Each structure stands twice: as C-alpha cells, then as structure tokens.
Amino acid sequence: MNAAAIQVKGLEKSYKNLEVLRGVDFDVAAGSIFALLGSNGAGKTTVVKILATLLKADAGTAKVNGFDVATQPAEVRESISLTGQFAAVDEILSGRENLVLLARLRHLKDPGSVANGLLERFSLADAAARKVATYSGGMRRRLDIAMSLIGNPPVIFLDEPTTGLDPQARLEVWDAVRELAAQGTTVLLTTQYLDEAEQLADRIAILHGGRIIVNGTLAELKQMLPPAEVEYVEKQPTLEDVFLAVVGHQ
Amino acid sequence: MTTHFFSDTAVLLGRSLRHIARSLDTIITTAIMPIGFMLLFVYVFGGAINSGSDSYVSYLLPGILIITIASGISYTAYRLFLDMKSGIFERFQSMPIARSSVLWAHVLTSLVANLVSLAVVVLVALLMGFRSGAGPAAWLAVVGILVLFTLALTWIAVIPGLTAKSVDGASAFSYPLIFLPFISSAFVPTATMPGPVRAFAEHQPVTSIVNAIRDLFSDQPVGADIWTALAWCVGILVVAYVFAVATYRRKIA
Ligand SMILES: Nc1ncnc2c1ncn2[C@@H]1O[C@H](COP(=O)(O)OP(=O)(O)O)[C@@H](O)[C@H]1O
Numbered sequence: 001m002n003a004a005a006i007q008v009k010g011l012e013k014s015y016k017n018l019e020v021l022r023g024v025d026f027d028v029a030a031g032s033i034f035a036l037l038g039s040n041g042a043g044k045t046t047v048v049k050i051l052a053t054l055l056k057a058d059a060g061t062a063k064v065n066g067f068d069v070a071t072q073p074a075e076v077r078e079s080i081s082l083t084g085q086f087a088a089v090d091e092i093l094s095g096r097e098n099l100v101l102l103a104r105l106r107h108l109k110d111p112g113s114v115a116n117g118l119l120e121r122f123s124l125a126d127a128a129a130r131k132v133a134t135y136s137g138g139m140r141r142r143l144d145i146a147m148s149l150i151g152n153p154p155v156i157f158l159d160e161p162t163t164g165l166d167p168q169a170r171l172e173v174w175d176a177v178r179e180l181a182a183q184g185t186t187v188l189l190t191t192q193y194l195d196e197a198e199q200l201a202d203r204i205a206i207l208h209g210g211r212i213i214v215n216g217t218l219a220e221l222k223q224m225l226p227p228a229e230v231e232y233v234e235k236q237p238t239l240e241d242v243f244l245a246v247v248g249h250q
Numbered sequence: 251m252t253t254h255f256f257s258d259t260a261v262l263l264g265r266s267l268r269h270i271a272r273s274l275d276t277i278i279t280t281a282i283m284p285i286g287f288m289l290l291f292v293y294v295f296g297g298a299i300n301s302g303s304d305s306y307v308s309y310l311l312p313g314i315l316i317i318t319i320a321s322g323i324s325y326t327a328y329r330l331f332l333d334m335k336s337g338i339f340e341r342f343q344s345m346p347i348a349r350s351s352v353l354w355a356h357v358l359t360s361l362v363a364n365l366v367s368l369a370v371v372v373l374v375a376l377l378m379g380f381r382s383g384a385g386p387a388a389w390l391a392v393v394g395i396l397v398l399f400t401l402a403l404t405w406i407a408v409i410p411g412l413t414a415k416s417v418d419g420a421s422a423f424s425y426p427l428i429f430l431p432f433i434s435s436a437f438v439p440t441a442t443m444p445g446p447v448r449a450f451a452e453h454q455p456v457t458s459i460v461n462a463i464r465d466l467f468s469d470q471p472v473g474a475d476i477w478t479a480l481a482w483c484v485g486i487l488v489v490a491y492v493f494a495v496a497t498y499r500r501k502i503a
C-alpha cells in the first residue's frame with residue numbers, strides 16, 4: 001500500500017447559512033484513481049477547490065502530497081494541477097499557444113517541445129494552430145486536460161471531466177485518465193456518473209449530505225448489496241453500443 | 251514564489267497583448283467615441299463656442315484624451331471579467347505562479363491599449379488642424395500625466411472587473427467617468443458656468459489635468475495646475491490600488 005497522496009480529515013465548509021460539507025474524511029493512495037461520486041450540488045467542486053487552495057475550509061485539515069493546504073499553499077500548488085468543471089482554456093489563443101503559455105508559467109525549459117508532445121498525445125496536432133474558439137467540446141476538454149499535465153504534477157484534480165461530452169469524447173477522456181494513472185500520477189476525479197466511477201476508479205467515495213457515506217473499491221461497494229442472483233437474459237446492445245458502432249468507434 | 255513575479259507577469263502580459271492584437275476592433279471602438287465627440291464639437295458646436303483660443307481643436311484635445319482613457323478602461327474591466335468567468339483565472343490561481351502577476355498583466359495591458367488609442371486620437375486631431383509648439387520635455391510631461399491618469403483609472407476598473415456579476419456591470423462604471431470632462435474646463439471655460447456648477451468644475455480632477463495638458467501643448471508656463479493634476483492622479487491611483495488589491499485578496503482567499 002502506497003502512502004496517501006491526499007489526506008482529508010473533518011473538512012467543513014458553509015456558504016453563509018448553507019452547510020455544504022459537514023465533516024468529510026477520505027484518503028487517496030499515491031498513484032491511484034479516486035472517484036468522488038455525488039449528485040449535482042453535493043459539494044464535489046467545493047472539496048476540489050479546497051484541495052486546490054482556491055477556497056479555505058471552515059474546519060478540518062487537508063494534505064496534498066504531504067503539504068497542508070491551509071499553511072503550505074505554495075507547496076501544494078507546486079504539486080497539483082486542476083482541471084475545473086468548465087474547461088479553463090483561452091478561447092482567443094490557439095491550442096498550441098495555450099499549452100506554451102502554461103509551460104512558460106510552470107517555468108519549463110523548452111515550452112515549444114512540451115506543447116508539441118502534448119498536442120501529439122491528445123490528437124490535437126492538426127488543430128494546433130487554430131483558435132480554441134473553433135474547437136468542439138471534446139477537443140476543448142482534451143486540451144484542458146493536456147494543459148493540466150504540463151510539468152508532470154504528482155496529483156491531478158479533474159472536476160467532472162466528462163460532463164457535457166458526447167460518448168466518443170468521453171471515451172477519449174477516459175483513456176487520457178487511465179494513461180495518467182499508468183504513469184504514477186494520483187488522480188482525484190469527481191463525477192455524477194456511476195459508470196464513469198465504475199470504469200475508471202480504484203476507489204469510489206460517495207459524497208452525500210455533506211459527508212462521505214460510502215468509501216471502498218468497486219468490489220466492496222457491490223458486496224454491500226444482497227448477493228446477485230443468476231439470471232439468464234439475452235444481451236441486448238445498449239444505445240451507447242449502437243451509437244459507437246455506427247460512428248465507427250471500436 | 252515572488253522570485254517569478256517579473257517573468258510570470260511578462261508571460262501573462264504577452265497573453266493579453268495577443269488578445270488585443272487579435273481584437274483590434276476594441277481599440278478602434280475605444281477611439282471612435284472620443285473622435286466622434288471631437289468632430290461634433292469642432293464642426294457642429296465649435297462655431298458657437300467661444301473658448302478664447304484660435305484653434306478650438308487644440309483647446310479641445312486634452313479633454314478628448316481624458317474621455318479616451320475613461321472609455322478605454324471599461325475594456326480592462328471587461329477583459330478581467332471574462333477571465334474570472336471563464337475559469338482560466340482559477341486555473342492560474344491554482345498554479346505555482348506569483349499570484350499578483352495575474353492582475354498586473356491586465357493593468358499593463360490596459361496601459362498599452364490606452365496608449366495606442368490615445369495615439370490614434372492624436373493623429374486624427376492632427377488631421378483636424380491640431381498643432382502644438384510643445385518641445386520634447388513638454389510632450390514627455392503630457393505622456394507622463396496621461397500614463398498616471400490611465401493607471402489610476404485602470405486600478406478603479408479592476409474592482410468591477412473582479413466583482414461584477416454581468417458583462418454590463420463590468421463596464422457600466424465607466425459612464426460617469428466619461429461624462430466628467432463635460433463638467434470641466436475641457437469644452438468651455440469654467441468662467442461661463444453658473445455658480446455651483448462652476449465650483450464643482452473647478453475642483454474636480456479633470457479640470458486641473460486638462461489645464462495642465464493644454465498649457466504644455468501650447469508651450470505656456472503650466473503654473474499650479476500641474477501639481478494639482480499630479481496630486482489628483484497619484485491620490486486616485488493610491489486609493490484605487492488599495493481597494494483593488496483588497497478586493498483581489500478577498501476573491502482569492
Ligand atoms: N460561492 C458560492 N456561494 C454560495 N453557494 C455556493 C457557492 N458555491 C457553491 N455553492 C452551493 O454549494 C452547494 C455545493 O456546490 P458544489 O460544491 O459546486 O457542488 P457539486 O460540485 O457537487 O455540484 C450547492 O448547493 C451550491 O449551490
């Protein structure tokens with residue numbers, strides 16, 4: 001078992017009278033993918049913003065990569081990157097310019113070649129010189145994630161990375177996330193989609209009513225339900241299978 | 251992290267300057283209204299206005315330059331507002347960069363954009379017959395006052411840029427600033443105004459700034475106006491800066 005890359009204890013946060021987090025606890029093992037599952041308004045973004053040093057918690061502690069978010073924010077920022085709920089890309093710049101900008105801000109040696117590498121890896125090379133305003137939602141999201149990888153931060157936060165994407169773009173994002181974890185990056189992603197958590201995460205935590213009500217591996221979560229009965233049914237293709245087959249995704 | 255302040259600001263400045271270069275229309279729009287006022291006042295009202303000087307366009311230009319700046323800074327608020335809305339601001343804030351460089355990049359961009367607009371307006375004034383006997387030192391002084399005034403208004407613009415809830419809110423604050431020159435010595439001598447209006451006109455910042463620039467342009471001794479003008483510019487700059495930075499701190503807390 002690896003050391004925890006993210007440790008959250010007793011996190012509380014209210015907006016005026018609205019208590020959003022009422023004591024959130026969880027740990028994320030280094031190099032794993034952790035899914036924070038919750039319905040709209042559950043407080044997922046609030047957790048991510050606190051971990052990314054954009055918001056201060058009212059109570060509790062959070063450590064990222066061993067650094068306290070409240071007392072060592074600069075060190076935390078060195079360790080993370082955030083892909084927010086809405087793609088944070090510069091519409092007026094080209095895809096390549098966006099990547100070069102981020103590489104410069106991360107003080108990397110050769111921003112141009114870093115950008116080229118990522119454009120290649122995220123299949124954006126053909127659109128590299130185009131204004132981002134002309135990109136599709138999926139391309140924009142891919143660029144957004146590519147921008148987060150610059151400088152290889154050990155911890156990455158992805159806030160609802162596939163909300164609003166079509167199924168194909170969703171699969172592309174999933175592949176990107178898997179690739180990240182394969183390289184040893186710790187990924188905390190939030191999602192409203194059960195299948196996304198099921199597909200990607202090593203561990204899943206459900207945020208509900210301001211607390212983590214369930215936290216475990218997919219297998220552990222499944223054991224919480226009564227044992228499955230064996231039923232014989234003809235497997236029907238789902239609409240998603242049909243869609244992907246028709247548009248030519250294997 | 252402050253070690254990166256200058257390089258981070260330079261990188262972000264490069265970004266916003268690209269934005270401007272790709273939307274030159276914003277600079278043109280900024281210049282169009284003041285140029286319109288200049289045409290209107292010189293060719294429509296000019297004949298009826300007795301400014302006590304030979305060339306009304308030369309009399310008018312300092313006030314027109316102030317209007318140019320007042321309308322230009324609404325774009326600063328607008329650009330900042332867009333960054334806040336789009337999420338790119340949060341992305342920058344979650345990165346290991348000098349946090350204040352995000353703000354400084356916008357402020358310096360505002361300065362560059364306004365200087366370009368001002369140059370356009372001066373060119374049009376030259377075409378309309380504006381002539382100045384000012385030497386290099388006087389021109390330098392004029393540019394210095396305009397730079398200070400732009401910075402002062404830019405730091406005011408930062409506040410709505412950070413706090414506005416809508417695009418309109420982000421730029422509406424500049425309307426009163428645009429009209430301030432009309433109740434000053436910019437278009438007609440204040441001596442022609444009725445008592446209370448005159449008292450206001452003679453004690454608001456635009457009059458001393460306009461008078462100082464007008465004297466510099468016409469190669470006259472500037473007198474006390476320039477010190478009053480500088481005091482206004484620096485005073486507004488300092489107060490606006492303090493409030494803007496406090497607002498920023500609250501935003502990124
Ligand atoms: N800045 C804010 N001011 C007031 N309420 C907020 C603010 N941000 C979020 N909220 C509220 O807090 C709750 C949790 O929001 P959020 O963390 O964005 O949830 P999620 O990301 O799970 O959808 C929601 O009810 C939302 O309306």
Ligand SMILES: [Mg+2]
Nearest residue numbers: 044045085160
């Ligand atoms: Mg959210």
